Amino acid sequence: MSQPILQARGLTVRFGGLTAVDRVELDLPEGQLAGLIGPNGAGKTTCFNLFTGRIKPNEGKLTFAGQPIVGLRPSRINQLGMARTFQNIRLFGELSVLDNVLVGFHGGLKSNFLSAILRLPGYVAEERGMQRRAGEILELTGLTRLRDEPAGSLAYGQQRLLEIARALATDPKLILLDEPAAGMNPQETTGLAALVRRLRDELGVTVLLIEHDMRFVMKLCEQITVLDHGKVIARGAPHQVQRDPAVIQAYLGAGEGEGVAS
Amino acid sequence: MPRNPHEKFGLTALLKPGGLLSPGALPPAHQTRRRDTMLTIGACLLAALGLWLLEGHASGYVVHLTCVGAIFATLAVSYNLINGVTGQFSLEPNAFVACGAYVTALLTLSPAEKEASFILEPLIWPLSAFSIPLLPALVIAGLLTALMAFLMGFPVFRVRGDYLAIVTLGFGEVIRVVANNAQSVTNGPLGLKGIPHITNLWWSWGLLAVCLFFIVRLVHSSYGRALMAIREDETAAEAMGINAFWHKMLAFTLSAFFEGVAGGLLAHLITTISPSLFTFFLTFNLLIIIVVGGLGSTTGAVLGAFLFTYGGEWLRVVEEPMQLMGLDIPGIPGMRMVIFSLILVGVMIFLRRGILGRHDFSWRWLLASLGLGRGSKA
Numbered sequence: 001m002s003q004p005i006l007q008a009r010g011l012t013v014r015f016g017g018l019t020a021v022d023r024v025e026l027d028l029p030e031g032q033l034a035g036l037i038g039p040n041g042a043g044k045t046t047c048f049n050l051f052t053g054r055i056k057p058n059e060g061k062l063t064f065a066g067q068p069i070v071g072l073r074p075s076r077i078n079q080l081g082m083a084r085t086f087q088n089i090r091l092f093g094e095l096s097v098l099d100n101v102l103v104g105f106h107g108g109l110k111s112n113f114l115s116a117i118l119r120l121p122g123y124v125a126e127e128r129g130m131q132r133r134a135g136e137i138l139e140l141t142g143l144t145r146l147r148d149e150p151a152g153s154l155a156y157g158q159q160r161l162l163e164i165a166r167a168l169a170t171d172p173k174l175i176l177l178d179e180p181a182a183g184m185n186p187q188e189t190t191g192l193a194a195l196v197r198r199l200r201d202e203l204g205v206t207v208l209l210i211e212h213d214m215r216f217v218m219k220l221c222e223q224i225t226v227l228d229h230g231k232v233i234a235r236g237a238p239h240q241v242q243r244d245p246a247v248i249q250a251y252l253g254a255g256e257g258e259g260v261a262s
Numbered sequence: 263m264p265r266n267p268h269e270k271f272g273l274t275a276l277l278k279p280g281g282l283l284s285p286g287a288l289p290p291a292h293q294t295r296r297r298d299t300m301l302t303i304g305a306c307l308l309a310a311l312g313l314w315l316l317e318g319h320a321s322g323y324v325v326h327l328t329c330v331g332a333i334f335a336t337l338a339v340s341y342n343l344i345n346g347v348t349g350q351f352s353l354e355p356n357a358f359v360a361c362g363a364y365v366t367a368l369l370t371l372s373p374a375e376k377e378a379s380f381i382l383e384p385l386i387w388p389l390s391a392f393s394i395p396l397l398p399a400l401v402i403a404g405l406l407t408a409l410m411a412f413l414m415g416f417p418v419f420r421v422r423g424d425y426l427a428i429v430t431l432g433f434g435e436v437i438r439v440v441a442n443n444a445q446s447v448t449n450g451p452l453g454l455k456g457i458p459h460i461t462n463l464w465w466s467w468g469l470l471a472v473c474l475f476f477i478v479r480l481v482h483s484s485y486g487r488a489l490m491a492i493r494e495d496e497t498a499a500e501a502m503g504i505n506a507f508w509h510k511m512l513a514f515t516l517s518a519f520f521e522g523v524a525g526g527l528l529a530h531l532i533t534t535i536s537p538s539l540f541t542f543f544l545t546f547n548l549l550i551i552i553v554v555g556g557l558g559s560t561t562g563a564v565l566g567a568f569l570f571t572y573g574g575e576w577l578r579v580v581e582e583p584m585q586l587m588g589l590d591i592p593g594i595p596g597m598r599m600v601i602f603s604l605i606l607v608g609v610m611i612f613l614r615r616g617i618l619g620r621h622d623f624s625w626r627w628l629l630a631s632l633g634l635g636r637g638s639k640a
Contacts, residue, residue: 052501078503086501092494094620095487103491106484107503113512116483117476127484170503 003066005030005174005206006051006082011060013050020046022230023060028174033200034208035221035238039250042227044210045087048176052084053077065173079107083172085163087179087210093152100151100162101137104169105130134169141165141195157188164195168203175199177209181216189213193220218242226250298625306471313463325463327575329531332466335567336473336524338551339560340517343477345549346558347486348513349493351423353545354414354430357437358518360540361410362403362525364441364448367457367535369399375456382452383445396460400526407522408515415511422496434545441537453536454529461531469527470564473520478560480516481622489513493558554609556616561623566616577601 008026012019021043028034036044049055051062053074062069069077083104092100109130111123138144141161146154151162160180167175177196181189193216199205211217217224218238226234226241228250234241241247316328341355368376368385372393376385384390418429441448448454480486491499492506500506529535547570555566577598584591609617 054497054501073505074497074500075503075505078501084501086498090495090498090501092491092498094494095490099487099490102484103487103499103504104502106488106491107505109484111484113480113483113485116485117479119479119483123483130484166502 003030004028004063005065006208007061007063008051009061009063011047011050011057011062013046013055013057020230021050021057024227024230024232026225026232028206028208030173030206031200031204032206033196033220033222034206035217035224036208036210036227037212037214037217037224037241038227038233042250043230044227045178046230047227048084048178048210051077051176052082075107078170078172081171081173082176083167083170083174084176085160085167085178085180087182089156089159089163091151091159091162091166094150096148097143097151097154097162098134098138098147100166101134101169102130104166105133105171107170137165137168140168140198142191157184160184161192161195164199168199168205172205174206174208177207177211179210179212181211181213189216192216196220294626301625309467313467317463326531327571329461329463329466331568331571332463332470333461333524333528333531334548334551334571335564336466336470337521337548338555338563338567339470339473339477340520340524341548342552342555342558342560342563343481343489343517344510344513346552346556346563347481347493347560348489348510349558350419350510350513351427352418352430352514353427353542353549354434355517355521355548356540356542356544357434358407358411358521359525359528359544360437360441360537361407362400362522363529363535363540364454365403365406365522366396366399366526367454367529368447369394369402370396370458370460370530371454371456379452379455380446380449382450385449386446389447396458396465396526396530400523403526404519404523407525408519411515411518412511415514419507419510419514431542431545434542438537438540441540448537451537453534453539455534457529457533457535459530459533461527465527466531469520469523473524474560474564476516477520481560485509485512490558550606552616554606554616556618556620558620559616559618559622561621562616562618565618573605574598574602 004027006026006028008024011021011024011026013021024043024047036047038044046055050057051064053069053072053076057070060070064077064080064082067080069080072080092103095103109126111120111126115123135144138147141164143158143162143165146158151159154162160183164175164177164180180196181192184192196207196209197220200207209217209221221238224235224238224241225232226244226247228246233246233250234244236244313328316325320328337355337359344350344352368389370393371379373391376390380390414433418426418433421429442451444450481489488499488504488509489512491502491504492509496506551566551570552563553566554569555562555564580597580601581593581595583593613619
């Protein structure tokens with residue numbers, strides 16, 4: 001068992017009187033394909049926002065790659081190696097597909113703005129490297145054909161793929177995917193599952209994903225954490241979670257015994 | 263795209279993919295870099311020849327107007343960097359122009375001239391005791407203005423959107439009020455007179471060239487992509503590792519530097535400055551220029567500035583008495599502003615996103631449109 005890449009201890013956030021995330025504990029081992037599920041409003045996206053620094057917890061600790069990250073800027077956390085996608089797609093709509101991916105490399109740029117303006121050799125070499133790696137990422141995600149299109153004009157499923165491509169450009173150790181399959185047709189979903197697996201197997205990226213498509217989650221994830229009303233109610237391998245009475249109750253209400261749709 | 267459903271008229275529509283003027287996919291920029299650099303140098307030489315001819319043959323009035331045009335183009339391009347490219351709607355350039363104008367003028371005015379101007383309260387030492395040439399004065403003015411922007415950025419960029427506009431508007435007014443009241447430095451409402459008339463075509467166009475060099479290259483670098491990413495979606499940009507605060511500061515400070523230098527040149531063109539010159543109306547005019555040109559387009563900012571400068575003068579015709587179909591129409595003062603406003607309304611109705619939208623000039627686009635170069639279907 002490897003060292004957890006992301007560790008949450010007693011993570012709590014309150015919005016007014018509502019405790020959106022309540023003492024959440026999480027240990028995400030490096031190289032795992034993990035899932036975070038739960039009914040609507042369970043606090044899944046809030047968890048992602050906490051991990052990536054977009055909102056600050058009221059209580060609790062977060063450790064990423066051995067370093068405490070509570071209170072850091074989102075850009076700093078990203079530079080440490082945590083990337084994410086957004087549930088409500090947030091691409092740079094007027095920028096081309098290629099530029100969206102290139103933006104992802106900017107956080108790792110070493111040249112300062114003056115050497116960029118003066119096109120000093122160091123910057124030119126970096127820019128060339130970024131262009132090449134952006135080409136590779138577009139190839140991996142199957143978006144090469146669309147590289148010059150404005151991101152806002154892509155089909156829904158392609159926009160989701162571009163979100164992943166852009167996140168990959170930041171060279172992440174851990175990638176958080178917020179409902180990557182939402183709005184995709186079955187064929188696209190199959191392609192997505194293959195892509196996510198390749199991220200882990202070939203690039204060695206740890207993946208944590210939120211998804212409502214249960215078939216997708218159950219087939220893909222090795223470890224699943226279930227949230228309800230901000231609390232972790234179950235965790236384990238897919239087949240264990242599926243049979244867990246607390247999970248069934250959270251999804252279907254008390255007294256039903258059908259199990260989670262699979 | 264869903265965000266601009268009205269973009270079906272005019273140049274913007276023609277420039278869109280599939281539009282009449284759209285040459286289709288352009289070759290990647292890095293393939294044509296050397297050719298483009300040569301073309302740019304050639305165009306600069308041609309422009310220099312044009313300026314030389316203008317200086318020798320055109321009237322003083324046209325030369326003056328062409329200088330004003332270049333200075334406004336510099337201001338517009340700088341202002342567009344923060345407002346259009348980075349998408350931070352700010353309203354303070356009048357403060358930066360004022361700062362640059364006052365600093366430069368105070369540095370270049372001779373001690374005798376200063377003593378003659380400051381009649382109510384003498385100018386504080388050491389400013390009263392020396393003067394320096396224009397070029398170092400401009401650099402100092404630019405750096406001081408940039409420093410002011412840098413310090414201003416810390417409180418200002420804590421807010422966004424409408425709030426940012428209001429806060430920066432406040433700062434702009436503060437500077438004007440300071441200029442009005444700090445008599446021992448600015449000579450108060452009397453202003454500074456007798457500033458040497460040094461700015462000519464070469465100074466003003468030289469500054470425009472330097473400004474374009476820096477800003478166009480910044481916009482077309484990784485930093486420019488980061489700035490545009492902040493405009494498109496700040497949350498996503500932060501999540502992709504871009505420190506939005508420092509990048510806004512970069513755009514803000516760089517634009518302030520050029521606005522300060524342009525202010526200095528403006529002072530040495532009109533030779534008299536006073537606080538009333540740097541009211542919100544200056545900012546307002548610049549805002550019109552960049553919105554009409556196309557917010558976010560550097561080419562649009564330059565185009566807008568020259569249209570604004572020359573257009574305002576050409577429209578003087580409508581204020582003169584004229585005979586129309588046998589009717590004697592007396593000259594109506596202020597008529598040109600009415601016509602000007604109507605034109606603005608027209609532009610904003612038919613070209614929602616300004617004349618150029620967010621399109622920018624590039625040699626690749628021009629050559630491909632003309633059916634030349636690697637961009638065409640050969």
